Structures are given as C-alpha cells and as structure tokens.
Amino acid sequence: MHDHDYDLIAALAEERLTGEERRRAEQTIGRCAVCSDELEAQRLALQALHSMSHPRMTDIERQTLHRSLRRPTASRSPRWVRLAPAFAAAAALVAVFGVVAILQPGGTGRNVESVQRGETFETVSSVLQGTGKEQDDTSTGQEYAPASTVTTAAAATAMAPDGAEESSVAPVDLASTDIGPFADSLRQSAPEEERRDATRCASDSNTYTDETLIASADATVDGKPSVVLVYGSEAIVLDAETCTLTLRVPAG
Amino acid sequence: MTIDAELLERFHRGDERSFEELMRRHEDRIFAVCLRTLGNREDALDATQETFLTLYRKSRTFRGRSSLATWLYRVAVNVCYDRLRKGRRHPTVPLDDLTEPADTDTAAAFDTAELRPDVERALAELPPSFRIAVTLFDLEDLPLDEISQILDIPVGTVKSRIYRGRRLLADALRNFRAPADHPSDEDHA
Numbered sequence: 439m440h441d442h443d444y445d446l447i448a449a450l451a452e453e454r455l456t457g458e459e460r461r462r463a464e465q466t467i468g469r470c471a472v473c474s475d476e477l478e479a480q481r482l483a484l485q486a487l488h489s490m491s492h493p494r495m496t497d498i499e500r501q502t503l504h505r506s507l508r509r510p511t512a513s514r515s516p517r518w519v520r521l522a523p524a525f526a527a528a529a530a531l532v533a534v535f536g537v538v539a540i541l542q543p544g545g546t547g548r549n550v551e552s553v554q555r556g557e558t559f560e561t562v563s564s565v566l567q568g569t570g571k572e573q574d575d576t577s578t579g580q581e582y583a584p585a586s587t588v589t590t591a592a593a594a595t596a597m598a599p600d601g602a603e604e605s606s607v608a609p610v611d612l613a614s615t616d617i618g619p620f621a622d623s624l625r626q627s628a629p630e631e632e633r634r635d636a637t638r639c640a641s642d643s644n645t646y647t648d649e650t651l652i653a654s655a656d657a658t659v660d661g662k663p664s665v666v667l668v669y670g671s672e673a674i675v676l677d678a679e680t681c682t683l684t685l686r687v688p689a690g
Numbered sequence: 691m692t693i694d695a696e697l698l699e700r701f702h703r704g705d706e707r708s709f710e711e712l713m714r715r716h717e718d719r720i721f722a723v724c725l726r727t728l729g730n731r732e733d734a735l736d737a738t739q740e741t742f743l744t745l746y747r748k749s750r751t752f753r754g755r756s757s758l759a760t761w762l763y764r765v766a767v768n769v770c771y772d773r774l775r776k777g778r779r780h781p782t783v784p785l786d787d788l789t790e791p792a793d794t795d796t797a798a799a800f801d802t803a804e805l806r807p808d809v810e811r812a813l814a815e816l817p818p819s820f821r822i823a824v825t826l827f828d829l830e831d832l833p834l835d836e837i838s839q840i841l842d843i844p845v846g847t848v849k850s851r852i853y854r855g856r857r858l859l860a861d862a863l864r865n866f867r868a869p870a871d872h873p874s875d876e877d878h879a
Contacts, residue, residue: 483856486809487828682768
C-alpha cells in the first residue's frame with residue numbers, strides 16, 4: 439500500500455516530464471495498478487479535451503452583445519436613491535428589524551461572526567438564518583456548499599432620510615443584542631476605511647434586486663472577502679473583489 | 691502600463707470606444723468559459739453580457755490587484771455560478787436576433803461544437819466546480835495561480851479539482867462508449 443502520487447500522475451499525463459525524470463516516473467507508476475489506471479484516465483480525459491474546438495460567438499451573437507452594452511443602464515439612478523426620501527424614515531427602523539431577523543440565533547443556517555475590521559477583532563457569534571435559496575439547485579447535484587461562516591465587519595450602514603449613508607455598528611453580539619442599542623449603533627458613522635467594500639459595491643446594488651437597500655456591511659463569507667447587503671426580504675452576499683453576486687439568503 | 695489598463699483609463703475619461711475595444715479583447719474567452727460552464731449558447735451570451743455590464747458599471751472598483759482578464763474571469767464565474775444555482779435562465783435582453791437567418795456562420799459554429807458531442811456531454815455532466823477548473827486549465831490554458839485567484843481557492847484545491855474533474859470525465863466517456871460494446875439488459879431478456 440502506498441500513497442498514490444497524483445501530482446506525478448498529472449505531470450506524466452500532461453507531458454511535463456522529460457528524460458530521466460520521465461523514465462523514473464513511468465517506472466514508479468508502472469509498479470502500481472491503481473496509478474496506471476489513473477494515468478490512463480487522465481490521458482483519456484486530456485486527449486478528449488484537447489480534441490474539442492474553442493467555441494466562439496457567431497456574428498449575430500457578437501452584434502447582440504455589443505448592441506446590448508452600447509447603452510447600458512448604468513446611468514440610471516439606483517432605486518434606493520430615487521425612493522430614499524419616501525422610505526428614509528422607515529428604512530432605519532426596518533434596517534434594525536431586517537438585520538436582526540436575518541442575523542438571528544437559532545436558525546438552521548450559518549454562523550455569523552461580527553468583527554471589527556482593523557487591529558482589534560472581536561468575535562461574536564450568531565446565526566444567519568435562512569433555508570438557503572442557494573441550496574435549491576439540486577438539479578445539478580453540485581458542490582454549492584452553503585456559506586458556513588459569515589464574518590461581518592462592524593461597518594454596517596443604513597440609509598438616512600436624505601438617502602445618504604449614515605451610521606455604523608461597533609462589534610455587536612447579534613445573538614444577544616437588544617434592538618435599541620443596535621439601532622443606535624447603526625446610526626453612528628462608520629469610518630470610511632471600515633466599509634470600503636460595502637460602499638463600493640452597494641453603489642450599484644439595484645443590479646440584483648428591486649428592493650430598497652437598508653443596510654450593508656463588509657464581511658467575510660466562507661473565508662472570502664465579501665459584502666453583505668440587507669434588504670427587506672433577503673440579504674445578498676457579493677464578492678468584494680468584483681461586487682458580483684455569490685449568495686442569496688432569504689430572511690427567516 | 692498594460693494595454694488593458696490604458697484602455698480602462700481612457701474609458702474612465704469618457705472614451706466609450708475604449709470599452710468596446712476592451713470587450714473585443716476579452717469577449718471570446720469569457721464567452722467560451724460561460725458556454726462550457728452553462729452548456730448553452732443563449733445562457734452563455736447572457737452571462738457574457740452580464741460580465742461586461744459589470745465591467746461597465748464597476749470598472750472603477752477594479753483595483754488592479756490582478757490582471758483585468760483575471761478580474762473578468764472571476765466576474766464571469768460568479769455570474770455563471772449564480773445562474774446555475776437558480777437553475778433557470780435570466781435573459782437580460784431579448785435575444786430574438788439569434789433566430790434571424792442572416793447569421794451565416796451560425797451553422798459552422800454549431801457544426802464545430804458537434805465534432806465531439808460525447809466530450810461536450812461528459813464535460814457538461816461534471817460538477818460545476820470541477821467543470822470550471824478543467825475548463826480554465828485544460829481548455830483555456832490558464833496557469834494554476836491565476837485560476838487560484840479567479841476561483842479564490844488555494845492552488846492545491848485547483849489541482850485537486852482539475853484532477854478529479856478529468857477522472858470523472860474519463861469515466862463518463864467510458865460509460866458513453868460502453869453500451870456500444872456490451873449488449874443491453876433488454877437484449878438478454
């Protein structure tokens with residue numbers, strides 16, 4: 439019994455080895471039936487893959503793509519900006535209830551650790567509740583590991599009556615915090631450097647929903663830098679690097 | 691300064707043609723990855739459009755930590771994952787033009803894709819995480835460290851997904867061929 443050297447098998451299959459190195463590798467692999475079978479499978483797959491042609495767009499597809507992007511809707515004001523005056527007063531309250539509803543203990547979903555970005559990290563626990571729309575793709579049976587750990591930076595923001603961003607939260611234990619103090623913390627200003635990603639990504643948040651944005655926070659989801667945007671019926675998680683959607687979590 | 695960085699800077703100064711040039715430089719590769727991942731041209735075109743729409747809207751958020759190509763691949767992969775999660779199509783614009791007969795090279799494109807339908811099918815049946823890793827490495831020839839950045843996973847995980855993806859692909863190909871070599875149960879009945 440020995441550990442099969444998958445790196446070596448891959449190197450041989452990809453023909454990255456030459457000369458003596460290759461000869462020795464072939465000898466090693468040749469002495470192990472499992473390794474030989476693995477090598478054959480790798481070679482078969484590579485041969486098949488390399489026989490595929492590179493897909494390209496047709497002329498019509500290319501024209502469609504360019505035409506659709508010639509006048510993108512980027513200039514449209516985000517809905518929350520347009521509706522902010524009407525929703526503003528309610529938003530602060532909804533933010534509190536919305537966030538607490540989503541980030542509450544005892545749910546079936548995910549661990550949430552709210553931390554202070556910067557030098558002083560305080561870890562607190564809660565659970566991001568949600569049965570997980572992201573898990574409903576059983577049709578493909580694929581590896582959509584639900585976000586198991588969400589770490590939100592203590593930099594949530596809420597919409598102020600004039601539509602401007604306002605407030606932040608200090609590290610709070612969402613499992614035990616009272617709504618009142620949490621609301622107060624939301625109304626405090628967060629230092630710019632503590633909500634860079636949230637501010638950046640939230641500027642175009644209407645890409646993903648028509649709902650009014652009520653709160654946003656820098657976050658780490660499954661160890662990846664992310665942004666959490668909170669709406670009335672769901673929270674969405676964006677890749678902090680590209681501001682693209684990675685997860686939707688319905689409110690519990 | 692790279693060509694992409696130069697084009698991006700000009701686009702930020704208001705030169706829309708620079709954006710078109712950026713698209714032209716990357717659209718085929720992004721489309722190819724979307725097509726391999728999503729399995730049909732309409733969804734792939736939608737995902738490609740969404741990727742470049744993201745670039746249009748959020749190009750100022752691109753911080754240059756990676757190349758623009760890497761950033762675009764990452765956006766595209768996220769868009770594709772989102773679509774696969776939902777399990778349904780989300781057309782962002784009507785694609786009626788696809789049915790117009792003037793597209794003279796459509797037939798050629800589809801013919802080419804059908805050269806190895808068994809491989810297409812085997813690839814389509816892989817778990818998306820494996821399919822994307824195999825596509826980026828074996829079909830797009832991207833280096834492991836770039837794929838690691840695109841998928842935001844360690845290089846070791848990338849290698850593992852490629853290896854396991856190929857293994858599953860080989861098994862699927864063998865299964866496709868098996869019925870021709872062995873009579874079915876019904877034949878024995």
